[in-house]
Amino acid sequence: MRIKFLSIVAIAALMTSCSGEKPKTEVKVEAPVKTEVKAEEKVEAKADDFMNDKGVGPVTSLELGELDTALAGKGKAAYKSNGCTACHKISKRFVGPALKGVTQRRSPEWIMNMILDPEGMVENNVAARELLAEYSAPMANQNVSEEDARAILEYFRTKN
Amino acid sequence: MKTLFKSVLALLALAVVSVGCVDNSSKKGALGNSAAEKVYVAPGEHDEFYAFVSGGFSGQLAVYGLPSGRLFKVIPVFSVDAEKAYGFNEETKPMLNTSHGFIPWDDSHHPDISQTNGELDGRYVFINGNNTPRIAKIDLTTFETTEIIEVPNSAGNHSSSFVTENTEYVVAGTRFSVPYPQRDMPINEYKGNFKGALSFISVDPADGGMDLKFQIMMPGFDYDLSHPGRGDSHGWFFFTTYNTEEAHSLLEVNASQNDKDFIAAINWKKIEEYVNNGGGTKAPANYAHNVYDEHTHTATSTMKKEVLIVNPTDVPGAIYFMPTPKSPHGCDVDPSGEYIVGSGKLAAELTIHSFSKMLKAIEDKNFDGDAYGIPILNYEATLAGSVKQPGLGPLHTEFDGKGNAYTTFFISSEVVKWKLGTWEVIDRKPTYYSVGHLMIPGGNSRKPFGKYVLAMNKITKDRYLPTGPEVTQSAQLYDITGEKMELLLDFPTIGEPHYAAGIPADIVAKNSKKFFKLEDNKHEHAVKSEAEAKVVRDGNEVHIYLTMIRSHFAPDNIEGVQVGDKVYFHVTNLEQDYDVPHGVSMIGAQTSELLIMPGQTETFMWYPKQVGVWPFYCTDFCSALHQEMQGYVRVSPKGSNVPISFTLDDDAVDSE
Numbered sequence: 001m002r003i004k005f006l007s008i009v010a011i012a013a014l015m016t017s018c019s020g021e022k023p024k025t026e027v028k029v030e031a032p033v034k035t036e037v038k039a040e041e042k043v044e045a046k047a048d049d050f051m052n053d054k055g056v057g058p059v060t061s062l063e064l065g066e067l068d069t070a071l072a073g074k075g076k077a078a079y080k081s082n083g084c085t086a087c088h089k090i091s092k093r094f095v096g097p098a099l100k101g102v103t104q105r106r107s108p109e110w111i112m113n114m115i116l117d118p119e120g121m122v123e124n125n126v127a128a129r130e131l132l133a134e135y136s137a138p139m140a141n142q143n144v145s146e147e148d149a150r151a152i153l154e155y156f157r158t159k160n
Numbered sequence: 161m162k163t164l165f166k167s168v169l170a171l172l173a174l175a176v177v178s179v180g181c182v183d184n185s186s187k188k189g190a191l192g193n194s195a196a197e198k199v200y201v202a203p204g205e206h207d208e209f210y211a212f213v214s215g216g217f218s219g220q221l222a223v224y225g226l227p228s229g230r231l232f233k234v235i236p237v238f239s240v241d242a243e244k245a246y247g248f249n250e251e252t253k254p255m256l257n258t259s260h261g262f263i264p265w266d267d268s269h270h271p272d273i274s275q276t277n278g279e280l281d282g283r284y285v286f287i288n289g290n291n292t293p294r295i296a297k298i299d300l301t302t303f304e305t306t307e308i309i310e311v312p313n314s315a316g317n318h319s320s321s322f323v324t325e326n327t328e329y330v331v332a333g334t335r336f337s338v339p340y341p342q343r344d345m346p347i348n349e350y351k352g353n354f355k356g357a358l359s360f361i362s363v364d365p366a367d368g369g370m371d372l373k374f375q376i377m378m379p380g381f382d383y384d385l386s387h388p389g390r391g392d393s394h395g396w397f398f399f400t401t402y403n404t405e406e407a408h409s410l411l412e413v414n415a416s417q418n419d420k421d422f423i424a425a426i427n428w429k430k431i432e433e434y435v436n437n438g439g440g441t442k443a444p445a446n447y448a449h450n451v452y453d454e455h456t457h458t459a460t461s462t463m464k465k466e467v468l469i470v471n472p473t474d475v476p477g478a479i480y481f482m483p484t485p486k487s488p489h490g491c492d493v494d495p496s497g498e499y500i501v502g503s504g505k506l507a508a509e510l511t512i513h514s515f516s517k518m519l520k521a522i523e524d525k526n527f528d529g530d531a532y533g534i535p536i537l538n539y540e541a542t543l544a545g546s547v548k549q550p551g552l553g554p555l556h557t558e559f560d561g562k563g564n565a566y567t568t569f570f571i572s573s574e575v576v577k578w579k580l581g582t583w584e585v586i587d588r589k590p591t592y593y594s595v596g597h598l599m600i601p602g603g604n605s606r607k608p609f610g611k612y613v614l615a616m617n618k619i620t621k622d623r624y625l626p627t628g629p630e631v632t633q634s635a636q637l638y639d640i641t642g643e644k645m646e647l648l649l650d651f652p653t654i655g656e657p658h659y660a661a662g663i664p665a666d667i668v669a670k671n672s673k674k675f676f677k678l679e680d681n682k683h684e685h686a687v688k689s690e691a692e693a694k695v696v697r698d699g700n701e702v703h704i705y706l707t708m709i710r711s712h713f714a715p716d717n718i719e720g721v722q723v724g725d726k727v728y729f730h731v732t733n734l735e736q737d738y739d740v741p742h743g744v745s746m747i748g749a750q751t752s753e754l755l756i757m758p759g760q761t762e763t764f765m766w767y768p769k770q771v772g773v774w775p776f777y778c779t780d781f782c783s784a785l786h787q788e789m790q791g792y793v794r795v796s797p798k799g800s801n802v803p804i805s806f807t808l809d810d811d812a813v814d815s816e
Contacts, residue, residue, distance in 0.1 A: 080689045082736070086689070087709065137785055140737060143675075
């Protein structure tokens with residue numbers, strides 16, 4: 001755990017120096033340093049039940065029903081048109097994590113919040129910060145509509 | 161102790177001297193009168209006004225904030241700009257096309273903001289190219305030049321580009337008269353043979369599209385500056401003239417002979433009606449009309465072949481001359497539309513004409529002869545008054561909307577405040593040095609925002625640290641909220657600032673676009689996802705369809721390019737967030753980088769000349785992993801059997 005946090009701090013430091021050259025969305029990445037203690041508690045909770053980690057963002061509660069194949073079809077198109085494929089593959093690690101089975105690792109709310117507000121998630125959610133530490137590249141905010149994000153989630157449900 | 165006492169005394173004496181200085185109101189320092197506070201915009205805070213300041217011989221338009229004087233952007237207009245790839249990428253090259261071919265430079269002079277009902281509406285800025293006559297339109301949602309129209313039969317496009325009260329027209333007048341039609345003829349046969357074209361370019365109220373509606377072929381004078389009527393004088397346009405002598409050489413002497421030249425008053429509504437009823441003569445012409453489309457992210461250039469010419473004497477009652485002393489330069493109309501101020505460069509006083517008296521003189525046929533059939537109104541009959549002994553070398557006047565006018569004096573380097581109606585001088589303040597134009601936001605509209613005046617100087621000499629023989633030009637900001645003007649700030653400008661146009665920031669800022677939507681991108685070579693990225697060979701042409709997102713290109717390994725190929729990089733930025741441009745350039749490319757906004761596609765050319773593996777990279781620091789954003793192109797000898805291939809992470813770009 002300690003090593004991980006050290007690397008987060010290192011990355012945060014790196015990003016801070018970069019953002020000094022041209023401030024972009026990365027400026028918020030300093031947060032992990034400040035919330036170190038709190039973060040450790042949350043990480044343990046997450047390990048027990050990922051479904052309880054809804055992330056932080058516009059989606060606070062979402063009940064999934066039967067798989068909606070029409071919506072999943074829409075989601076497949078939205079996944080491409082919003083630029084997701086530039087960093088994600090379904091079957092393998094790319095710039096970001098492989099998305100196969102993502103709905104079995106993350107709650108529906110967490111997935112949508114990560115799509116809709118990646119900067120806010122990195123700032124305020126431990127799991128999102130851990131991903132940044134592992135993958136180095138912060139997830140880009142593509143200004144995806146909530147409707148598209150919901151459809152993309154449904155598409156992910158077909159990729160388990 | 162005694163020494164200490166002496167020192168204290170000395171300090172006290174110094175303090176008294178210092179206080180004495182502070183008390184001298186004309187020499188107050190920045191700290192003594194809170195000038196610094198008045199221009200201080202705290203970090204992260206925004207300015208109250210945008211100022212669009214012409215770049216003069218840079219050919220561009222600079223965007224500053226007021227009161228801070230901070231430079232936000234240089235908008236490329238008439239000159240190529242390697243930083244933004246303007247005139248370098250395939251998409252914007254057509255913007256600089258003219259009847260003389262591709263022209264990489266011009267001399268930009270007089271920005272003017274579009275108006276509705278005589279008030280600034282903040283949709284567009286227009287600006288004139290002086291040398292190869294053109295009018296450009298800058299869209300204030302993107303702060304980019306979106307249209308340029310060449311002005312035929314014109315030369316030294318100087319009495320431009322001013323808009324009418326509802327932006328019905330943007331007007332362009334020739335400074336140099338030229339033979340009409342152009343022909344091979346002796347220069348010394350100028351008189352009577354050269355003509356001065358005044359061009360009325362209509363602006364489509366819906367999409368802002370410009371069209372050269374008609375040209376008035378005036379006598380061969382020099383048409384120097386102009387401004388529209390407003391309020392009661394809406395429908396008229398006023399132009400200063402000099403060289404009514406029609407001299408063709410040594411104008412500084414030969415064009416300064418007449419005691420008075422003219423302000424030409426043009427009833428454009430009357431001429432518009434004449435033209436709409438079939439009046440005028442269609443004449444052959446050849447001029448470029450260049451339009452940049454925000455959806456295709458591409459400009460097209462169309463050569464237009466005809467122009468409608470209006471002969472002044474064919475429309476009786478539409479054009480008059482008002483005699484105005486000594487080669488008038490500035491031609492400025494007050495917010496009510498009643499007063500037309502003519503600044504005779506060589507005159508001892510400012511001349512102010514009255515619009516209502518002009519109408520009366522026309523009604524009474526109070527004429528002093530004519531010039532080429534155009535009636536000359538009696539000087540006394542149109543005169544509203546004059547400002548006596550105001551200074552030396554008057555040039556331009558702006559208005560604060562509170563009954564005051566502010567005029568610049570080039571020779572005596574000062575701004576003079578005077579009162580409309582009584583013509584009395586209220587205040588004068590020095591400028592450093594040789595001021596040309598001045599600008600009050602909205603100062604040439606019905607509704608000025610009379611808080612600041614910006615004076616733009618031609619000479620700065622000792623005002624800044626020296627930078628070799630060429631020193632900066634500058635603008636100076638004055639507070640005009642009190643009875644007396646107060647100098648607040650000097651700041652350097654790009655090129656030579658001629659005119660400027662200012663507007664409250666809140667009118668413009670709320671419409672500023674944040675990024676281009678990828679789904680609206682209609683560029684013919686756009687690729688909207690990495691899966692569509694590709695490399696295609698077509699004979700010796702290779703088209704590389706590249707995407708960019710933080711922080712990689714797709715594809716980033718390209719093989720099969722050969723020496724002697726003509727390689728197109730069509731590059732799309734897939735980002736959909738604010739302020740995430742990417743740049744790209746290729747080693748040895750004989751052009752500028754591309755700087756591509758989110759959702760935009762741009763194209764550059766590369767002619768590989770050497771076998772090897774050559775890199776390309778992102779030129780705009782885009783993210784923490786910007787330094788990783790790079791790729792390679794393998795260049796094989798001509799005729800090589802290495803096939804075209806393109807990959808990312810050693811996979812096909814469309815692998816799932």
